[in-house]
Amino acid sequence: MAKTYIPGETKEQRKARKAIEKGLATKVVAEERNTSDRRYILCLKHGQKYSADYVNKLYNMTQRHCTLEHEFVCITEDPAYLLPGIQTIPLPKGLEGWWNKPYMFSKDLPINGTILYLDLDVVISSNIDKLFTYQPDHWCTVRDYTRAMRPKWPKYNSSIVRFKTGQLAHVWDEFEKNPKEVMRQHFGDQDWLYASTRKQQAMLYPDSWTQSWKWEVRKSRDWAPGGKRGSRTFRLIEDVVPRVECCVVVFHGDPNPEMCKDPWVVENWK
Numbered sequence: 001m002a003k004t005y006i007p008g009e010t011k012e013q014r015k016a017r018k019a020i021e022k023g024l025a026t027k028v029v030a031e032e033r034n035t036s037d038r039r040y041i042l043c044l045k046h047g048q049k050y051s052a053d054y055v056n057k058l059y060n061m062t063q064r065h066c067t068l069e070h071e072f073v074c075i076t077e078d079p080a081y082l083l084p085g086i087q088t089i090p091l092p093k094g095l096e097g098w099w100n101k102p103y104m105f106s107k108d109l110p111i112n113g114t115i116l117y118l119d120l121d122v123v124i125s126s127n128i129d130k131l132f133t134y135q136p137d138h139w140c141t142v143r144d145y146t147r148a149m150r151p152k153w154p155k156y157n158s159s160i161v162r163f164k165t166g167q168l169a170h171v172w173d174e175f176e177k178n179p180k181e182v183m184r185q186h187f188g189d190q191d192w193l194y195a196s197t198r199k200q201q202a203m204l205y206p207d208s209w210t211q212s213w214k215w216e217v218r219k220s221r222d223w224a225p226g227g228k229r230g231s232r233t234f235r236l237i238e239d240v241v242p243r244v245e246c247c248v249v250v251f252h253g254d255p256n257p258e259m260c261k262d263p264w265v266v267e268n269w270k
Contacts, residue, residue, distance in 0.1 A: 036165075038113030039070035039132055043120055045078070046091055046100045050256075052081035054120040057257075057270055059086050061124040065247070068129050073111060075104060099179065101158060101189040107169040119159040121251040123213070123269045128247045131162060131205065138203040139163040144190065145212035145252060156202060158190035159250045160210055171196050210248045213260065217242050217249065233259040240264065 041062050045055050059072050063085075072086050079088040089109060091100060103109075104117055116131055134140060144157040174196055175182050186192040211217050214234075222235040232254040241264050242249050249265075251257050257269040 036113045038111075039068055040111050040113055040115045041066065041070055041072050042104060042111075042115050042117045043072075043074050044091075044100060044104060044117075045074055045076040045120065046095070047097075050120045052078075053258075055086060056081075056083045058118060058120055058122070058124075059083055060270065061268070062118075062128070065124045065126060066128050066132075068132055070116075070132075071111075075100075075109075095179075098158075098189045099175075099183060102172045102175040102192065104161075105163070105168040105171040107166045107172075109165070112165045114164055115162065117158075117161045117163075118248070119250070121256050122159060123249045123251070123257055123265055124247065125242055125249055125264075125268055126247045130209070131160065131247065134205060135203040139167050139197075139200070140205055141193070141202045142205050142210045142250075143207060145215050145250065147207065148212060148215035156190050156194045156204075157250070157252070158193055159252065160205070160248060161193075168197065168200070206245075208243050208245050210250060211242050211246045213242075213249045213251055213262075213265070214253075214255075218262070223254075227254075229254065231255075231259065233261070237261050237263070 043055060043058055045052070055074050055076075060083075062070075062072060073089060074082060074086050075089045075091050076082075077091040077093075079086075082088065089111070092103060095103065104115070114132060114136075116128075131140075140162045141156045141158065142160050144153060144155045146153045146155070171193060175192065182192055186195060214221055217240055218234070218238050219240065220234065220236050220238065223232045224235045227233060234255065240262065251260070257265055260266075
């Protein structure tokens with residue numbers, strides 16, 4: 001078998017990819033065989049944390065930076081003020097915060113195909129077609145940005161996840177059976193995703209394809225004085241840009257894109 005090198009992969013990621021490819025080369029699950037060839041970009045809007053403007057901006061960015069045919073879908077309990085091109089799926093009641101996210105893996109969602117999930121607090125910087133085409137027979141996600149401080153950090157960040165309909169249905173099914181116990185044992189949805197897929201390991205996107213704005217792009221992490229958690233912004237404005245191979249920048253925690261006045265963010269988050 002010819003060696004395959006993916007630009008931006010770390011040595012550890014290459015080894016993990018090879019191991020998964022070797023172990024799953026001949027395995028084709030029923031859900032994958034029955035999945036259509038349609039593509040979806042999926043997001044989630046719940047409660048008051050993010051306005052409809054975040055969904056609309058994400059939609060605009062994907063339309064600029066994805067050339068593959070796809071449909072844009074938002075799971076939400078409040079579709080008001082969303083742009084006409086955005087399809088919606090009702091969000092079940094009774095879920096809170098990030099614990100709404102496991103629902104995206106439900107096999108009962110009325111979409112059938114390859115699903116690329118994106119958090120609302122991301123900024124797309126260039127073409128994202130490769131997030132659909134990379135390792136198409138496997139489900140993919142990104143390594144958590146704790147990697148900036150701990151280079152061998154193995155856990156997932158659920159801001160970007162690609163999967164096929166039904167491929168990770170057990171993540172929702174097992175959560176739905178006993179949500180209180182899952183929430184008690186795990187800090188958040190991405191920890192639950194990591195724990196519940198240990199036997200179905202993700203193919204990680206190369207680290208350099210997605211970057212943390214505050215931990216991997218910016219130089220300073222100092223906050224402006226007087227800010228409160230949830231609404232903080234940086235003390236300094238920095239004229240920096242992500243790596244050339246990076247297609248999505250992630251704003252985990254503070255600040256949200258609307259609070260960041262760095263020129264590149266202002267130019268691209270729209």
